[in-house]
Amino acid sequence: MPPRPSRVEERQRRYRQGHRGEWLAAAYLKAKGYRILGRRVATGAGEIDIIALRRGRVAFVEVKRRSDLAAAEASVSSRQRQRIHRAADLWLAHHASYQTCQMGFDLIFVLPWRLPKHLPDAL
Numbered sequence: 001m002p003p004r005p006s007r008v009e010e011r012q013r014r015y016r017q018g019h020r021g022e023w024l025a026a027a028y029l030k031a032k033g034y035r036i037l038g039r040r041v042a043t044g045a046g047e048i049d050i051i052a053l054r055r056g057r058v059a060f061v062e063v064k065r066r067s068d069l070a071a072a073e074a075s076v077s078s079r080q081r082q083r084i085h086r087a088a089d090l091w092l093a094h095h096a097s098y099q100t101c102q103m104g105f106d107l108i109f110v111l112p113w114r115l116p117k118h119l120p121d122a123l
Helices: 007-031 069-074 078-094
Strands: 035-043 046-054 057-065 102-110 117-119
Touching: 007 035, 007 046, 007 057, 007 102, 035 078, 046 078, 057 078, 069 102, 078 102
Parallel strands: 057 102
Antiparallel strands: 035 046, 046 057, 102 117
8 A cells, every 4th residue: 555645745735736736727728718917826826826808808717626516616705705806806907908997707617637717706
């Protein structure tokens, strides 16, 4: 039986998986015609996984990589939704050229062996 990974190794594995999930979500959005404005954008209120633009709409996207859809849906809390909204407001305050755009708060679920599931205006 192989040795159990340490907490540090487990955290690093999850970080890499999350990074791959966000990369896959960004690639999926590009294929749908979005232009990626930022990935892992840090603001004073928190991090935004992806900021994307399409047809005058700025999407602030939260990416969840989970083993199944139910776990992905359950992983989005109301506190997290509030954090993303505050972070988007801060980002827009520093990027005046996008303040006239329509805003959207989207979710993308990345599940094994499936295309990402994009839920516009789900937050």
